[in-house]
Amino acid sequence: MTKQSLTVLACVAALGAAALGANAFAAGKPAPPKGTATISLPGDAGMAYKPGAGVGAVQAACLSCHSSAYVSTQPLLTKAQWTAEVVKMKNAYGAPIADDQVPVIVDYLTTNYGKP
Amino acid sequence: MELGRGRFLAAAGAALAAGALPRAALAQTVQLPFDNGTRPLVAFPQKRPLILLTPRPPQLETPFEVFNAGVYTPNDAFYVRWHLANIPQSVDASAHRIAVSGAVNTALSLSMDDLAKMPAVEIAAVNQCSGNSRGLFTPRAIGGEWGNGAMGNALWTGVRLRDILDRAGVKAGAKQVQFDGLDTAVLPGTPDFKKSLDVDVARGDDVIVAYAMNGEPLPVLNGYPVRLIVPGWFATYWVKMLSAITVLDKTDDNFWMKTAYRIPDTPGNSVVPGATGYPTIPINRMAVRSFITNIPDGAPFKRGRNELRGIAFDGGSGIKRVELSMDGGTTWREVALERDYGKYSFRRFAGEWVVAPGTYTVAVRATANDGAVQQATPIWNPSGYLRSSIETYKVSVI
Numbered sequence: 001m002t003k004q005s006l007t008v009l010a011c012v013a014a015l016g017a018a019a020l021g022a023n024a025f026a027a028g029k030p031a032p033p034k035g036t037a038t039i040s041l042p043g044d045a046g047m048a049y050k051p052g053a054g055v056g057a058v059q060a061a062c063l064s065c066h067s068s069a070y071v072s073t074q075p076l077l078t079k080a081q082w083t084a085e086v087v088k089m090k091n092a093y094g095a096p097i098a099d100d101q102v103p104v105i106v107d108y109l110t111t112n113y114g115k116p
Numbered sequence: 117m118e119l120g121r122g123r124f125l126a127a128a129g130a131a132l133a134a135g136a137l138p139r140a141a142l143a144q145t146v147q148l149p150f151d152n153g154t155r156p157l158v159a160f161p162q163k164r165p166l167i168l169l170t171p172r173p174p175q176l177e178t179p180f181e182v183f184n185a186g187v188y189t190p191n192d193a194f195y196v197r198w199h200l201a202n203i204p205q206s207v208d209a210s211a212h213r214i215a216v217s218g219a220v221n222t223a224l225s226l227s228m229d230d231l232a233k234m235p236a237v238e239i240a241a242v243n244q245c246s247g248n249s250r251g252l253f254t255p256r257a258i259g260g261e262w263g264n265g266a267m268g269n270a271l272w273t274g275v276r277l278r279d280i281l282d283r284a285g286v287k288a289g290a291k292q293v294q295f296d297g298l299d300t301a302v303l304p305g306t307p308d309f310k311k312s313l314d315v316d317v318a319r320g321d322d323v324i325v326a327y328a329m330n331g332e333p334l335p336v337l338n339g340y341p342v343r344l345i346v347p348g349w350f351a352t353y354w355v356k357m358l359s360a361i362t363v364l365d366k367t368d369d370n371f372w373m374k375t376a377y378r379i380p381d382t383p384g385n386s387v388v389p390g391a392t393g394y395p396t397i398p399i400n401r402m403a404v405r406s407f408i409t410n411i412p413d414g415a416p417f418k419r420g421r422n423e424l425r426g427i428a429f430d431g432g433s434g435i436k437r438v439e440l441s442m443d444g445g446t447t448w449r450e451v452a453l454e455r456d457y458g459k460y461s462f463r464r465f466a467g468e469w470v471v472a473p474g475t476y477t478v479a480v481r482a483t484a485n486d487g488a489v490q491q492a493t494p495i496w497n498p499s500g501y502l503r504s505s506i507e508t509y510k511v512s513v514i
Binding site for chain 1: 231236301341
């Protein structure tokens, strides 16, 4: 720990206390927090899979663990790449997808978020 | 909690007013510099509007101009990245415990009060996602499609992990130390997110269990009330809402160590796209990087005297030299480094540029104290990790 960064810390702590009018840090030094911090997350924030053939199967298979944004922010993937992703979700992360649903899901993803 | 309660509520209220995102926040978008890189700017609880990658689990990127404003990244602008969507939205620090168990002489259950009685350490350190800049890979890599803002620099306060391990007494023959946080998987088939470090790394001087970030409690989305800090190493090891430290007598074979977060054990950790069969190792230290922070998107510079400002960092040896090029990397000129906040911190730099009207390709290149220097050719690996090549910027001067 250098002298320099200790000085900086003191400044940051002092500023923090002044700005917030709180004295959570005794003697200007951060201490472990006490009490409850609560936030409220926005869920899927209004994001959804695009409508299209097979969207029902995708909503059933691909919404339990994460929002559709994980899919919609990917670059346009090929059918082979989307197949590998669906298989990965099933095998590595335990996505509950019946085998006969895989082609329906892959077709939907390739049509709506993919390239030939 | 005492500090910042008002801000928690205000932020939560703002994000949740109608059970969805505020219209104003959604109206603004950012274009990251790659295909399908349009992202909304959204304010999550305790955060200013950040670049939204995925809302569930929350993954938020820091807008790049934040890095021009100061050496430390403000808590409300600090990027957010979670793997599993079951994240506690209410965490009571007073009830929180860190369980220390496994190959130790005495199992412990540490409270915040216990940490308060231990010697405090402060350290400035960059936290960078393994996949920072993944969206810039060519060919593209599948994963979290980040621009360059999945990183931040903060002053962390906490206790040394070594002090905790010594209190428990690590048994001879221990191999790794495993870390788990309060987040859990939504479905039982998803492996819980746990990360491990070799015992000698875990016992390093600078590895701390941090309870403060830039002098304030950690935002919930950055791991309130405590997270692991592994300076110089990628953020995947910096486990948030740290709740368990388990000393292992074998190498961790959980999914997040054995299968995910692996890099090719090849020169430069790079492979040819499509290659298979090469050996891999767990990702570890960060590579040296540098960025210019005051080139606003598309806005032209004025002829004459200009200042170019930026940041550089590496995996813990510190920054030795930063050079700028105005001709796309043909000729280089060393620039002045600003104040040193420690070898794990962002190191800011500034250089004067006297320039005539025209179009320029500005480039920045850093050299670390360990001799590593940024290269012009980007590396490639299938997971899109470790991007660290020389950054270039097209600048027009009027």
